[in-house]
Amino acid sequence: MMPNQRSAILGNQYRWDIPVPYKLSVDLSVNYKGVILRAFEQFRLKSCIDFKPRAVEDISYISVESRDGCWSYVGRTSARGQTLSIENGCGVKAIVEHEFFHALGFGHEQSRYDRDDYVTINFENIITGREHSFNKYSENLTTTQGTPYDYYSVMHYGKNAFSNGNGSTIITKRPEFQDVIGQRLDLSEYDVIELNKLYKRNSSISFLDHCSFDDESLCQMSVCSAGDYGWQRMKSVSGINVTDHTYLGKEQNGVSFFMHFSTEGRNEGDTAIIESKTMTPKRDCKVQCLQFYYYHSGHESDQLNIWIREYQKQTAEELSDLWIRSQASLFLNNYWKLHHVPLNVIKTFQVVFEARKGAGNSRGGFSLDDINISETECPHTWQIRDFEKILNNSVSATLMFSLLYYSSDGYRYQAGLTLWRRFSSRISLYLAAFIFPSIATSRPVPAAEKPPRSMMLPPPCLAVGTALDR
Known part of the structure; x- marks a missing residue:
């Protein structure tokens, strides 16, 4: 297989033993080696995958070299060492993660067999000779593993990938994601889920909690409000075109939910609260990142406040302290927006989402979906x-x-x-x-x-x- 003729590969013979052996070539700069090691740390923290320096007895391994561009074979394709190239312009953590995702067995997101439901490929705008990079994989050769199409995936091309200058090569069926595709900040939630599914593992040293609200248990989160209103589990909100973030409006087996608090018709100061389950930090390094998606369709004066309830001892029975961690009069938007909040707690804690009605007239409210809490640093972006x-x-x-x-x-x-x-x-x-x-x-x-x-x-x-x- 030539490096630029990539495809998704099914079959256990293409999977790596964990931890994955690697060798860093001497022609890699010190800076690039540092970026590669940071990418390994993200895999280790967020997923089940770990890497180790190649030992003498390791016959199969990934040889990271500085070749002609940024590329990798898909899956384990050699009984010996196989090359993964990181050259000038590739020295970004998420680009390194992208190439190692190929080596672990993944193709590009926009090459999924169901991609035509989510994007349109403008082949007339693609540089001559690069059309194969936009091939669609056969359903007989690949699997989506039951996960939704992911515009946020680190494996998705950007809108102008390999453009000949005549316009975008990829058009999202939902315009609000046109400038989202191609992000190179970090692994997305579903990048991690697919990776763990492919390798039939679910452990991570940094994972604390996740909730997509598709289960009626609300992931052990509790909802409370002062009156007969509050956070509601919804499939959609009429009048403001809000549908579930996870499946982007495409219902899967009847399961597609998010949480919504309507500020329409409420009095100024009315609040609704949803609290996470109690969690205890596991790592010695006491850093945590709260990640969630929100849709703000109310008035600009409405607020979404993130509170942390930290218990004085390591058990939830003890008296707790409560303080503000993020006060967000979040910008009005007609799309789901990703938000990060660094937590930095030491003891057992809960995260409290408080939605508060502002002074203005509202025709919508706040929507929440896909909440993740992990013991990693938040992106500084x-x-x-x-x-x-x-x-x-x-x-x-x-x-x-x-x-x-x-x-x-x-x-x-x-x-x-x-x-x-x-x-x-x-x-x-x-x-x-x-x-x-x-x-x-x-x-x-x-x-x-x-x-x-x-x-x-x-x-x-x-x-x-x-x-x-x-």
Whole structure:
């Protein structure tokens, strides 16, 4: 098999023994070796897969070399060493993860046999000679393992992959995911699920909890509210075109749910709360990342607050402390958006989602889906949707702000970006970071104290700024 003639392979003979032996070539730079080892750590933390340096007795192994481009064979294809190439331009953790996914037995997401239900391939826009990269795999040779099509997969091509300059090569059937495909931040939730299924394992040293709300038990989460309203388990929300994030509106065997709190017709300050089960950190390094998808269809004054209830001892029977971890007047959006919150707790804890009705008139509310909690660091990335479109339309200065982030010391900070296109070939950017003075809710608050109705943000202090003009 030539390196660029990749396909998904079924059969146990193409699976690796775990841990997977590897050898790093001497022609790899020190920086690239560091990125590869970081990628191994992510596999180790998030999935059942582990890697080890090749020993003398290891006949089959992956030889990581600097060849012509970034590529890998699919699955274990040799009784000896097989090459995986990481060359210039590949020194990004998620790109390395992408190539090792090939080596572990996976093809590209947009090559699934059911891809035509989710994307359209514009073959006329593909560079001559690269058409085979967009081939669709046969159902007789591959399996989806019962997982939904994943626009967020690290194995999905971007919209302009191998474009000849005449337009995008991939068009998503749902426009809100056109700028999502091709992300190279990290493994998606379903990347990990598929990997564990393929290798028939389900253990991870960092996994704490996951909930997609497809089971009526709500993953042992509890729902409470002050009245006859609150978080509701829904298949869809009429009038605002919200359907389940996991299956992107395509119902699978009648199971497709998410949680929704309607702020329409509610009074200012009305709240709804959903609490996770209790969890205890397992790793010596006390870092955790909360990841979830949200759909904000209410009023911009509505709030979604993330609280942490940490118990004074390692058991949930002891008195607990409650404090704010993320205060998010999340941006209104007509699509599911990924959000991360670093937790950094030490003892047994719960995560509390508090939705709060704001002052404005609402025609929707908050929706939550696919909650994950793992003992890993959150990505340090500010994702800006439709950045290219915003930039091209910025004839005058456009000011943008990120969500609020929280440091492990309790400081809140926010990034601000000013950008405009002054000429067709001239772009100006100014990026600044703001640190907010501490507020009462940034320290532990006794559980008996009710969260305040309103948490006003004091004026920020400019911490650092930088400009780019090209």
